[in-house]
Amino acid sequence: KQEVTQIPAALSVPEGENLVLNCSFTDSAIYNLQWFRQDPGKGLTSLLLIQSSQREQTSGRLNASLDKSSGRSTLYIAASQPGDSATYLCAAANDYKLSFGAGTTVTVRA
């Protein structure tokens, strides 16, 4: 069974600082890995999708890397803004089933 762990559970930084969110998974036979954003009481917003054959994906200030062999993915958010405050979830896909981590709750202080 796939187990996904996210560290840290919570992170508070001043505006402008870069963020590093870590995700690890136990079963490296993944189809892809997705990073999501979830605002309080809301659904999921897909941020980045990394296919199993890829090493990284970038979208604006967001960059996600994937090391399938070691079971790790990292989400980098550059020059953080208060609007980046949310919970970030990573999810590993095995046969289209997603296993989610518990998330990292980010607070960016103005």
Next chain:
Amino acid sequence: GAVVSQHPSWVICKSGTSVKIECRSLDFQATTMFWYRQFPKQSLMLMATSNEGSKATYEQGVEKDKFLINHASLTLSTLTVTSAHPEDSSFYICSVPYNEQFFGPGTRLTVL
């Protein structure tokens, strides 16, 4: 990407009643949809896989007689929480796989 809707967005019901939640794929025909549950301050847990034309597949520990899933068409899956109890209060969210997974906005269920 696929656009997924859910209805209702929130519902409050009395203990013992049944509640139906709809998940619609608005622009894509989905033979498979997934149902997840998220308790407060916890992550999403896969409950079941909804299959068009066949029975749903439930994850270990999920009661199939309590959480009835019907994949009525290629664009609609419904989750019925039968005889709901306060411990069923949760955020229910569906997804449609289309290269990646596209999620609905979720349904907040509160059982009094």
